Amino acid sequence: MTATTSKADSPQRGTRRGLRRFLASDNPAAWLMLAPALVLLAWWYAVPIVESVVLSFQHVAEFNFAQRSFAGLQNYQQLISDPAFRKSLEITGAFVLGVVPAQTVLALLIAALLHSISRAQGAFRTAYFVPYMTSTIAITTIFMQLFVKGGVAATALSVVGVPNQTWYASTHLALAFLVIVYVYMFVGLYIVIFSGGMETIPKDLYEAASIDGAGPFRQFWSVTLPGVRPFMAFVLVTGIIQAVQVFDQAYVIAGGTVLGSPAGATSTIVIFIYEQAFRLLDIGYASAATVFLLACMIVLGLLSRRFTPRGDRL
Amino acid sequence: MTAYRARRRAVRGVQYGILSMFGLIMAAPLIFVIYASLLAPSDYFRIVAPDQLTLQNYSYVFGHAPIGRWYLNTAFVTASVVVGAVIVNTLASWALARFRFTGKQTVFLSVILILLVPIQAYLIPLYLQIVNLSWLNTYWSLIVPFLVNPLLIFLMRQYFGRLPKDLEEAAAIDGANRLKVFWRIGVPLTMTGIATQAILAGTWTWNSFLVPVTFINNPSMFVLTLGLDSLQAQNYTLPTVQMAGVVLLTLPIVVMFLIFQRFIVPSMASSGIKG
Numbered sequence: 001m002t003a004t005t006s007k008a009d010s011p012q013r014g015t016r017r018g019l020r021r022f023l024a025s026d027n028p029a030a031w032l033m034l035a036p037a038l039v040l041l042a043w044w045y046a047v048p049i050v051e052s053v054v055l056s057f058q059h060v061a062e063f064n065f066a067q068r069s070f071a072g073l074q075n076y077q078q079l080i081s082d083p084a085f086r087k088s089l090e091i092t093g094a095f096v097l098g099v100v101p102a103q104t105v106l107a108l109l110i111a112a113l114l115h116s117i118s119r120a121q122g123a124f125r126t127a128y129f130v131p132y133m134t135s136t137i138a139i140t141t142i143f144m145q146l147f148v149k150g151g152v153a154a155t156a157l158s159v160v161g162v163p164n165q166t167w168y169a170s171t172h173l174a175l176a177f178l179v180i181v182y183v184y185m186f187v188g189l190y191i192v193i194f195s196g197g198m199e200t201i202p203k204d205l206y207e208a209a210s211i212d213g214a215g216p217f218r219q220f221w222s223v224t225l226p227g228v229r230p231f232m233a234f235v236l237v238t239g240i241i242q243a244v245q246v247f248d249q250a251y252v253i254a255g256g257t258v259l260g261s262p263a264g265a266t267s268t269i270v271i272f273i274y275e276q277a278f279r280l281l282d283i284g285y286a287s288a289a290t291v292f293l294l295a296c297m298i299v300l301g302l303l304s305r306r307f308t309p310r311g312d313r314l
Numbered sequence: 315m316t317a318y319r320a321r322r323r324a325v326r327g328v329q330y331g332i333l334s335m336f337g338l339i340m341a342a343p344l345i346f347v348i349y350a351s352l353l354a355p356s357d358y359f360r361i362v363a364p365d366q367l368t369l370q371n372y373s374y375v376f377g378h379a380p381i382g383r384w385y386l387n388t389a390f391v392t393a394s395v396v397v398g399a400v401i402v403n404t405l406a407s408w409a410l411a412r413f414r415f416t417g418k419q420t421v422f423l424s425v426i427l428i429l430l431v432p433i434q435a436y437l438i439p440l441y442l443q444i445v446n447l448s449w450l451n452t453y454w455s456l457i458v459p460f461l462v463n464p465l466l467i468f469l470m471r472q473y474f475g476r477l478p479k480d481l482e483e484a485a486a487i488d489g490a491n492r493l494k495v496f497w498r499i500g501v502p503l504t505m506t507g508i509a510t511q512a513i514l515a516g517t518w519t520w521n522s523f524l525v526p527v528t529f530i531n532n533p534s535m536f537v538l539t540l541g542l543d544s545l546q547a548q549n550y551t552l553p554t555v556q557m558a559g560v561v562l563l564t565l566p567i568v569v570m571f572l573i574f575q576r577f578i579v580p581s582m583a584s585s586g587i588k589g
Contacts, residue, residue, distance in 0.1 A: 026413035029492040033413075034421065037406035040462035045428045048439035052431075055439075065442065110336060117329055122575055126568065127337035129575075130344050133517055133567045135539075138560045142343045188340060192513065192578075193469070196506045199580045200476045216325070230472040238429070238465055245432040270432045283438060290435035297430045314426065 056287035075288035085289060087264060088272040089296075091175060092244055095268060098179040099186075099243045104235055106183070107190035112224050114191070115198040116216065125195060129188040136185065140252040143181045144168055168253050174265040181249050186242070190235050197231030198224060233312060244297065245270050269293055344564065351557035358553050371558035375545070381562065383534060384541040389566075391456045391537060392519045398461040399515040400508055407467045408496050411474035412482065422471075429464040433524065441528055455529040456537070460519065466511045473507030474500060509577035513570070520567045538563050 022028070056075055061067035079085050114124055131139055146153040147167035158164035167177040201223065209219050225232075247270045253261065259275050260267025267275075269289070277286035305313055350358065352367040375381060409415070410422050433440075440459065449455040477500065485495040501508065523539045530540060542559040 025415070026492070027415045030409040030413040030415035030418070033405040033409040033496075036402045037462045037467060038421070040402065040459075041425070041428060041464070044440070044443070044459040044462070045431075045436075045464075046424075048436035048443065049428065049431050051439035051442075052436050110333070113329055113333055117326070117333065122572070122578075124333050124337050125575055125578070126572055127341040129513075129571055130341050130568065133521070133571060134344055134347070134564050135521060135560055138347055138557075138564075139343055142346065184340075189514075192510060192575075196510045196578050197472070199506050199578060200473065203580060230475055234469055234472050237426070238468065241429055247432070247434060270434050273432070274434045277434070277438065286435070290431065293432075293435075294427075294430055298427070301426075314422070 052287040053291055055284050056291045058284045060283040062281040071284060075285050076292070078285065079288050079292060084264065084267070085272060088260075088267050088269045091265070091267060092246075092269040094175060095179060095182075095246060096240055096243045098176070099182055099246075100236070100239050102179070103183045103187050103190055104232075104239060107187050107194055107235065108228075108232075110187075111191050111194035111198060112220050114195055115224065125192060128191045131185045132188040136248040137252050139185055140181055140249050143177070143184070144253070147177055147180075169262050171263050171265045174253070174262055178246070178249055178253065178266050182243070182246060185249070186239075190239065193231055193235055194228060197228045201227035229312065233314065237314065241297070244293070247271060247274065344568075347557050347560050347564075350554055351561045353554050355552045355554045371552070371555045372562075374552075374555050375558050375562065379541055379545055380534070381538075381541065384536050384538045385566075387453075387535060388520060388537040388539075391453055392516055394453070394457045395460050395519040396512050396515045398457070399463055399466060400511050402461050403463055403466040403511060404470055404501070404508060406462075407470035408474055408500055410467065411471045412477075412496075412500070413492075425464045425467050429468070437524070437528060444529055449529070451530055451532040451535050453535075456519075456522075456526060460515075460525075463515065466514060469514075470504070470507050470511060473504045477503060503581050505577045506579060506581060509574045513574045516570050516574070517567055520570075521563070 055068075057071055057073070058068045059071045059074075110128065114121055143153075145151055148154060149164060149166045154162075154164050154167060162173070165173070167173040205223050205227070206219060209223050214222065246268050250266045250268055250271050251259065253266055255261070259271050259279075273286045273289050273293075276282050276289060351371055352369070353360070353362060354366070354368050354370065357366065410418065410425075444450060444455045447454075449458075481499060482492070482495055485499060490498065521539060522537075523543070526537050526540045527543070530536060533541070533544065536544065542556075542563060545559065546556065
């Protein structure tokens with residue numbers, strides 16, 4: 001869609017000089033290389049997403065798409081006054097605040113440590129990526145065994161004052177449990193991202209720093225950290241987006257009972273959407289929640305952009 | 315000098331110590347799963363002598379399911395997605411990272427925007443599109459929509475952005491055109507990024523469950539995740555058998571990771587051209 005407008009705009013219409021200038025610019029090559037991705041994105045992502053935006057203004061009979069009626073803003077009005085929706089936003093917010101700093105700092109430190117050694121990097125990297133590759137069901141189930149009342153982790157943590165109880169069944173601890181499982185599974189992903197990013201830092205920068213008498217901490221601060229900036233941007237942005245979309249782990253914790261168990265303590269925003277769409281079969285309402293979430297994320301993105309230095313903006 | 319060396323060795327020791335400990339914590343669940351898959355069902359969660367270990371859980375799985383067919387389906391779908399996704403996303407991210415063109419920022423922000431929408435939210439419209447194409451129960455439904463991935467475009471753009479700014483100009487002086495610069499210089503210098511893309515696309519496709527469970531219901535078209543789940547539905551409740559299923563599912567991607575992670579190496583840019 002964008003392709004046609006910009007192709008028409010950029011050359012001065014009709015003149016041969018304009019056409020020649022257009023052909024000599026990056027435009028043809030850029031659009032040629034983007035074409036496969038844009039066609040696929042438009043067809044498989046943009047169309048279904050636009051479809052859900054349309055659905056958010058409709059009432060849909062339970063899974064009978066032929067029966068739709070215009071609902072105006074009714075879905076949205078219902079949404080704003082729905083305490084379950086508001087709670088799911090709060091839970092998601094708390095979850096993201098718990099997950100993102102922990103996984104980013106841990107992944108950065110481990111990747112930097114891994115970057116500084118010369119042997120067995122591959123073996124370590126593989127071990128760190130294991131939880132991300134293993135099925136969510138298996139990892140979550142094992143963690144549930146560890147955090148059951150009297151389980152290894154629950155007992156160990158009771159020493160520092162956390163009551164020894166079944167974490168995932170406690171309304172106070174279930175979200176913390178979800179954060180722990182999630183960080184455990186995702187930190188390996190971000191270690192691999194940082195680890196690959198650090199390989200793009202020129203080796204002679206470290207040599208120069210070392211000649212200047214910089215120790216390991218100084219090198220981390222003035223060489224590694226600036227060197228992985230583009231990857232830090234990637235890890236923060238995708239880390240937040242993926243954490244907002246947490247679903248699988250919460251699904252397993254519910255264990256076939258009501259999603260968001262116990263008592264809605266792990267009812268994140270995507271759990272809420274899934275519940276509305278697939279259990280209560282209210283597609284219009286679920287779509288309204290999606291659009292609302294999207295709007296929130298866009299507003300947050302624009303706000304954070306204002307506070308980001310120009311060079312680091314996406 | 316010797317004191318300096320001793321200190322260095324101590325630092326190294328601490329580094330390897332921390333990395334190993336963390337590695338053990340991260341690998342522990344898989345080690346436990348492998349161990350449990352070798353136990354007789356009555357020994358679950360017990361420690362047994364090595365000669366008590368058994369392969370009976372595996373023979374149960376192989377005896378009750380067309381697991382070979384499921385492996386073949388999963389391997390075909392995963393290989394197709396990995397190859398296709400690496401090509402499509404690498405091309406797009408080069409354009410976004412290296413070219414000046416009208417609408418560049420709009421395209422990139424649209425990519426991020428799509429990333430913001432959770433798949434659960436548009437799964438039903440996506441399903442209807444698959445139905446309209448009569449693609450239910452086909453490989454196409456598991457491959458074509460996933461050849462493009464906003465996250466991989468974003469990731470690869472960051473890699474290409476790290477290459478020196480004057481790369482194109484330097485190459486143009488040597489008479490290379492834009493596509494040649496991409497293919498001869500850009501791609502070889504970012505093998506780490508390409509390997510990371512392959513790892514991610516491979517892991518996601520291999521382990522994907524929500525999408526196949528929505529698009530596939532013919533058992534001969536099942537991928538492994540779906541097949542193992544269908545076994546669970548048929549009174550396949552023994553935890554040791556389930557553990558064998560997890561091992562059968564996980565080991566091939568661990569091997570895949572081991573192969574691709576060898577390409578996570580210092581890029582030539584670090585030594586050759588100034589960064």
